[in-house]
Amino acid sequence: MDMIKITIDGRVYEVENGITVLEAAKRNGIKIPTLCHMNLKPINFVNKPASCRVCVVEMEGGKGNLVPACATDVRDGMVIKTTSARVLNARKTIVELLLSDHPNDCLQCAKSGDCELQSLAATLGIREIPFKGIQSTYKKDSTLSVYRDVDKCIMCRRCESMCSNIQSVGALSAVHRGFPAVVAPAFEAALGESSCVNCGQCVQVCPVGALTLVDNIGDVVKALNDPTKTVVVQTAPAVRVALGEEFGMEPGTIVTGKMAAALRRLGFNYVFDTDWSADLTIMEEGTEFLGRVKKFLAGDKDVKLPLFTSCCPAWVTFYEKNFPDLLDYPSTAKSPQGMFGAVAKNYFANKIGVKREDMVVVSIMPCLAKKSEVARPELGNGKDQDVDFSLTTRELAHMIKQYNIDLKELPEEDFDSPLGQSTGAAVIFGATGGVMEAALRTAYEVYTGKTLPKIDFMEVRGFDGIKEAVIDVNGLPVKVAVCYGLANARKLMEEVRAGNPNGYHFIEVMACTGGCIGGAGQPYHHGNGDILVKRMEAIYREDAGKPIRKSHENPDIIAIYKEYYGEPNSHLAHEQLHTHYIDKSVKIEEVK
């Protein structure tokens, strides 16, 4: 490694050549404050517009101006001051300027306590703002998932980076110029009318309260307090490896049992698990996949391969908006959230003698797009929806705190039966590659009738944006691809549109970084990618610790087919557990 010497604040450090001043300082215990800068390490993505100017430092020589530490590379012999009077004054003035065009309503702000601007102002000891002037104001805007209050926007453009570079959605970009400049959809249309897919990655990275989630805690509390309602809750796989962070636990702590205990104390009548319906999803989707493969092998030219997974609602909206010509490629299986709702309100309500309209189904998801998914007309009976409310991991944490519960001190409890028992295959749905691995575990054994020699498909795990593997299924080479980040998905979709030259059979897509563990409803990672790595490790730890690790071996799944659905992809299963997709392409002329 090429090492050079630089001086920071009077001390000489040996640092790696080619890194930025910010990074060099950080590695030596000097934390230069930043706002617009963001480094998502596991995906090697750096947002570096160098526009907030909070990280400016003094550099000897040069043109004489202060330079942004985030965008200045180290040079041998460089002399940097990060705390000179000039730097401190500039930094403070810049934050004061930001605050002078900010509502400063911290006490009521959804981001209070999690806001990077608030914490920077506190660190810098800002007590009054010397500038009084007009405030930028814009109309508030909301989808079912994302709430925009861009009066609070500080133009760090992290959201734009995520939306355009990582997701290739391009719903958010800078509009106007000068003082009124702000991040918004084109023509300042409502987000809902734009190409937005509600993935919420913009919310996950917004340093302030400009982009937040649509809070449904009130709706859930109301249902819990309604004695006529039976309230059923389901929890997604990725929630259990992140919820603990909100209570000061180490990232990667698994809190499945404590979470079940907390949900019971919140007053939910039945505490179930989306993992159970993830196993069900594998049965349906895996069977659908094998069906298409068999047709393909039998010479059917019209069969649609590759099959795309359909668990991720942001991904579903993405292809509905961008690839309306390929709507018959994705699996018709509903997402695990959707399947759970259908089972709860059709099968379980009946089983316990509760009328459908008296049952309220709540889901706890790592996701913002799930809030929009629950409202899809296809996921209801025309009168009411299968899932009534979708809360995020962060909202659940809030609720637990509001109910005076100390999660850390709770005992470990089990989920209720019969929609609570799940396998290791289900829990890995929470990480990129998990659905693929779970499907392969089942498809292999169902297709071949043999036991898998090795249950772990390491080639589909990890943080690579696009992973490929060829799986030998009894002499049949099955070519699969796994990706996360919708820009990666777009690449694969365009390949498929161009005739699938790589010959993929099965493609898993998740919208968020690392899969659901990096979902927009998870505790804020504040750009710290190490947290995502730890959550992913926890997911696979949970899988490894499960006594049953293949969906088709889940006794409750076997039971429900026997008792209710007959077999996977049966008529009843199709009616309740499958869906269809709609052309939702955004036409410019329709955007106001």
Place this chain on the structure above:
Amino acid sequence: MTHYRFHILCCGGTGCKASNSAGIVRKFEAVLKEKNINDVQVITTGCFGFCEKGPIVKILPDNTFYVQVKEEDVENIVNEHIIKGRKVERLLYTDPKANAHIADSKHMGFYKKQMRVALRNCGFINPEDIREYIARDGYAALGKVLDEMTPEQAIEEMKKSGLRGRGGAGFPTGKKWELARTLVPNAEQKYVICNADEGDPGAFMDRSILEGDPHSIIEAMAICGYCIGATKGLVYIRAEYPLAIRRLQIAIDQAREYGLLGKDILGKDFEFDIELRYGAGAFVCGEETALIHSMEGQRGEPTIKPPFPAVKGYNGMPSNVNNVETFANVPVIYLKGADWFSKIGTEKSKGTKVFALAGKINNVGLIEVPMGTTLREIIYEIGGGIKGGKKFKAVQTGGPSGGCLTEKHLDTPVDYESLAAAKSIMGSGGMIVMDEDNCMVSIAKFYLDFTVDESCGKCTPCRVGNKRMNEILDKIIKGNGTMEDLDTLKNLANVIKDTALCGLGQTAPNPVISTLDNFYDEYLAHVKDKKCPAGQCKDLLSYVINPEKCIGCTACARKCPVNAITGVVKQPQTIDQEKCIKCGTCIDTCKFGAISKQ
């Protein structure tokens, strides 16, 4: 070939065109035809520079310079000058000092001290005819470079000339070309970009060059292409310059037709062609990275350098961006040699510079002087001094990014270093003269209004900081400023200069800093005494009737739009200050000089 007895040159620049110069040309042609005169040629040229006195008509070979010509004057000029050989005295320029007519432009104060290098062909040739450019040694420089020099030698010659970027920053052009040639040696494609996004309010030298001598830019870009190894040239030109666009396009088409653009130029193995890209007129797009993003179809906002365009420019390819005036100097340098060029100007600033002279000055227009000419020479000799015999107060150089210089700076030689030392900048060459009636706080605000409007909004200091400075200035102008505001203003100006992302933001506080430095008393007068010494700030004024002079005619009272003036007829009137909106109608109405601003 016809031998012409006279050439009648009519200015076809945007300013003179707006005053019907096209009509004058048509009239000349009609009158000449009617009188059956065939040995006189009428030519529409580019700008002569002396826009104050336009439309200009110049007659060769005797170099007679007619000013403010109207269509009705044409017949007279033909009858007298062309037929009888007598100058039309009433249309000649009158020297204000000698109060005498001057016929030959060479003897006019406005032209005497000028040296036209970049503007050499403006006002001389028909810009829509490539043959006229060629007749003035056009494309000879390209031929010479292709024939006699390797790209390295040509770059060396450019470095030796000492030419620096005329867009404002003054980066050595030869060095820039060398970087574009060498930093990425095996690039798939390189680009020569001409920055014609002239945005400084009041500056129009680039437009005039493009309108008056478009081939010089094409030739220079081709030379640059040869030097850096580019086969493609792009001109980023603002869409608000329709005449320049039209003439440039005509010139490009003609150059292609003559084999001076395209493949195998001048029989050599050299390919180069040029396309136009239109800008929407955002000031920040004059900044080269913003300009490149705008051309790519992205939001026109700057990005941090490095990477410099020489490494990663248009479409990610190495690009060299020079401004129009810079390019206009290039062919001459190769024709007359670097040594000739480097003898003009000062030690570090070689050659000439074009300025757009404006404001409270007698000779408004476009001028070109050797570097090192003093501000005094420009203002008093070329500019003819202050209008109406008023007192000089300040001169603003460098447009909205520049500073205001005062009496004590008048002997400053105009070059990059001296202007910077005086805390202003060369900029693209705006030069606005102010007299005693200009309020310097308002001037600072005027420029800041512009930068606030033109900021792209990307970085905090420029987006919010300039807005806040502007609000403080507004407060001061309205009489609500405090001493703390002055401290805040100073700190803010320094922080913005120190931290903004691009040149626009970094220089935006200059008008504030320089007026605070040079006219602090005026700020104090506004803040402490609530007075505007120049009598410009409405909120700090009151209109008062002097009872000694007022005869009570009530003419003012009848004109006052808000009925603020009352009194008995034939008795002195009074103005109700609460009602008065300070429109000034009463002063204009009073025939007795009884009303004054205080």
